[in-house]
Amino acid sequence: xxxxxxxxxxxxxxxxLAELRDKDYQKSRLLFRNNVMRIGEMMAYEISKTFxxxxxxxxxxLGIAKVNVPxxxxxxxxxxxxxxxxHTGFLNVFDHAGNAFVSAYREYVDEEHHKVGIHVEYLAxxxxxxxxxxxxxxxxxxxxxxxxxxxxFLSKGIPKRIHVCCILAxxxxxxxxxxxxPEEKTTLWCAAIDPGMNEHKYIVPGFGDAGDLCFGDKL
Numbered sequence: 107x108x109x110x111x112x113x114x115x116x117x118x119x120x121x122x123l124a125e126l127r128d129k130d131y132q133k134s135r136l137l138f139r140n141n142v143m144r145i146g147e148m149m150a151y152e153i154s155k156t157f158x159x160x161x162x163x164x165x166x167x168l169g170i171a172k173v174n175v176p177x178x179x180x181x182x183x184x185x186x187x188x189x190x191x192x193h194t195g196f197l198n199v200f201d202h203a204g205n206a207f208v209s210a211y212r213e214y215v216d217e218e219h220h221k222v223g224i225h226v227e228y229l230a231x232x233x234x235x236x237x238x239x240x241x242x243x244x245x246x247x248x249x250x251x252x253x254x255x256x257x258x259f260l261s262k263g264i265p266k267r268i269h270v271c272c273i274l275a276x277x278x279x280x281x282x283x284x285x286x287x288p289e290e291k292t293t294l295w296c297a298a299i300d301p302g303m304n305e306h307k308y309i310v311p312g313f314g315d316a317g318d319l320c321f322g323d324k325l
Contacts, residue, residue, distance in 0.1 A: 107289045109280065112152070113298040119148050123273065123297050127313045139191040139320045142244060145273055146195020149295055153240065153269055154199070156293070178266070179237045181206050185255045186228070188317035192242045192273070200240075206231030206262075208255045235263025244316040246275040246296065247309050249282025256287060268292045273316075274309050275299050 112119050122141040125131045132138055157176040164171045180203035184193035197203065209228040239259065243252055252270060259265075268291055270283055275296040283294055300309050308315070318324065 107284050107287065108293040110152070110293060110295045111299055112149070112296065117148070119145055119297050122148075126273070127311065132314065132319055135320060135322065142191040142273065142316070142320065143195040143198070145297055146192045146242060146271075147198050148195075149271055149297070150196045150199035150240075153271075153293075153295065156267075157238070180204065181232060181234045181237050181239050181259075181265075183208070183231065183234075183239060183241045183255070183259055185209070185241075185243045185251055187321060188245065188315075189243045191320055192244050192271070196240060196242055196271070203240075204232040204237070206234070206259055208258045229258045229261070231259055231262050233263045234259055234265045236266045237263070238267045238269065239265035240269045240271060242271045244273040245309055245312070246270070246272040246279035246283070246294075247303055247307055248276075249279040249286065252279070252283060253286040266291070270294045271296075273297045274312055276302055276309055278302065 113123070122145050126138060126141050154176065157178045159174045160177050161172050162175050164173050180200050182193060182196050182200060182203045183206035184190060186207060186209040197205065207228070207230045241252065241256060241259070243255070246252060256268075268287055270287065270292060273296065275294070275298075277299065280294060280299070283292070300312055302310060304310050313319070
């Protein structure tokens with residue numbers, strides 16, 4: 107599996123991520139969501155470089171222009187609810203893509219909130235058969251929700267390529283994806299890789315709960 111850690115190169119993504127981590131910046135949900143979306147847009151641009159292209163003749167008012175355009179068919183997939191602003195960033199770039207949604211959320215299975223289970227209850231997706239499947243979820247912590255979301259999407263076909271996209275990843279989450287996704291056609295993209303998780307399975311240093319920071323607390 108190919109792993110692209112965008113923090114290893116200097117780009118404006120580092121500035122957006124620095125702001126997402128800043129506890130004072132996080133006081134504005136609007137600013138937080140906007141930076142999540144912008145990282146999605148930048149990541150989508152980088153992914154577009156990996157597509158297959160062909161040259162086409164485009165009629166302009168003054169003649170014919172030859173333009174290299176992508177030929178891959180795309181499905182943009184996300185996991186409710188934290189993935190929505192991230193997904194929007196990708197959709198701003200890949201505006202002709204199909205869209206897929208699944209609910210896969212963590213449930214603590216012990217009173218101490220140390221053991222995490224994943225619950226899936228909703229799926230809406232077009233066929234992903236022979237398409238580039240982009241799964242956008244901001245946090246790759248344990249990797250459990252990413253795996254279950256992917257398995258749900260597989261009920262609608264076998265993708266040509268898979269791009270697992272997150273803002274923050276952990277070594278444990280990356281290892282889980284390696285063991286759960288087809289290695290030969292999967293690329294993992296992240297804005298940074300953090301050292302690990304705390305006892306509640308939150309990424310450290312991370313930036314907190316992405317869903318709550320985007321949309322507010324939940325009961």
